[in-house]
Amino acid sequence: MGAVVLKRAALLVVLLALVFLTVELLPGDAAAATSERGESAADIERRRELLGLNRPVLERFWDWMSGLPTADLGTSARGEKVTDLLSSAFPNTLVLGGLALLLTAALSLGLGCWAALRPDGRVDRAVSGTATAVLALPEFVVAVALLLVLSLWTGWLPAVTLTDADGTPSDWTMLILPALALTIPQTGWNTRIVRAALADEARAPHVETAVLDGLPPHRVLTHHVLPGALPTVTAGLATSTGMLLGGAVVVETIFNYPGIGSVLASAVTDRDSPVIAGVTALAGAVITGVLLLADLVRDLTTGSRR
């Protein structure tokens, strides 16, 4: 178990180094990006000094990396602390992403098992076909469709998110549409994984024995097939976390949801790469955590075989 934690931590550190180097090595920096009309080269140079961009790369790299464990993500091009920019937005995004992950898990497990109970039947083919079709849809396309049907035509759900004074959505119904837009493509993707994992596990000898013993199909499914398929299913859901966090950025802009999407939208206008690097670092940390959980589930369910 210690080895798994170490490996995941090492991968995260490598990713963070890559993120820093990307921002560093590509042309363009924060000082030039925020320049306004009529600003002289000396003005830009002064801001570069103010932001510490004129120090050696290695020194700044060490500063950035050593600041991460203490939640110091550096300074944005406008001179604000990146941590301050994200402190209220990131939890909102995590709530949205977490809700979408739960919905995805429930839906894909349900649909996958439903299809697996009647292999090659009409339900199985319909579920698998639909799953394949929706897994490729960009979230913003799904969001537009949902918005049109569930909000503008029927008026059932609010089209935009209103925010309370503390920066959280003022009503829980405002979470439904964004969460659904994230859930639908990911459910397509995970239903396929669940279905394939169940089909694999159904060929195992102990499942055959259970069937020959005359156990009813749903009992075989829940007691003999599902436990064996669990590591694959968890790993699939864990890899969805990255897609959910990335998709959240897009979906939040559509529904005006107060998460990292809005922070990133203004960062896009300012060409503010330190903010993007900070968001990426946080997202990488969350994904590492979820993948680590999936690793642990696999280790627990397969015992010490690995």
Add this chain to the structure above:
Amino acid sequence: MTPRLRATAVRVLPPLLLVCLALVGPWIAPHPIDAPVTAPYAEPGPDALLGGDQLGRDVLSRLLAGGRDLVLSSTLVAVLVTGSAAVLGAIGALRPRVGRLVERTADVVMLLPAVLGILLVTLSWPDGGRLAVIAAAVVLGVPYAVRLAAGAAGPVAASGYVEAAAAGGERLWHLVLREVLPNLRATLLALFGLRFVAAVYLVATAAFLQVGPQPPAADWALMIRENSSGILLNPWAVVAPSAAIGLLALSVNLAAAALAPQTGRKAVTVL
């Protein structure tokens, strides 16, 4: 034609038609894409079949013109990713040490949501434009594709005739290009389809987040973003480009699934 071949043809035809339409679209557009022809958000009428957008420009013309760059960029990304993944995967299967390195790289890239990765690259490289989007999509796509290619190349690399050729002193390039890759045609074709879908997703999402094509360019994703505030006045300005992207992603994905080799379980990785 065998039934299986016919079924595959039926699945492959719709995306091909759609791609062709997107490619010739700019020439058959009835109106210029950047001049107003109706009132802003005008409802569909005889001179603008899908109505007007936020500046009164013809939605139908912009729809016809807005797919070509998306399709061309996505094709380029898919070709580059599939090609490099095929070569790297084959080398990885023949040389285990390279294979392990590729695995580790894929592990790292998995921690980076593709959308954030594309934002990171395009913002750090402000003059990169479309090139930056394409470069980022290729870099982010290769590690996943290599896993799939290496998985398919493994059994081929371990087969008798490849081992015989290796023992006969053939060079690595010869083994990769002449012995291993020709046997992976079906897998690579399906991989190309999946990478195309993934590229459509990334290129469109980048445009939606306004780091790709800039106004007044006609681009499906950009159209959705620009016209969403007028969705109640002329829904077509948003619905038509959404449907175009949706249909493209959906039909190519179904075609790729039909092309995939039917042996055992498929490791379908989209992004």
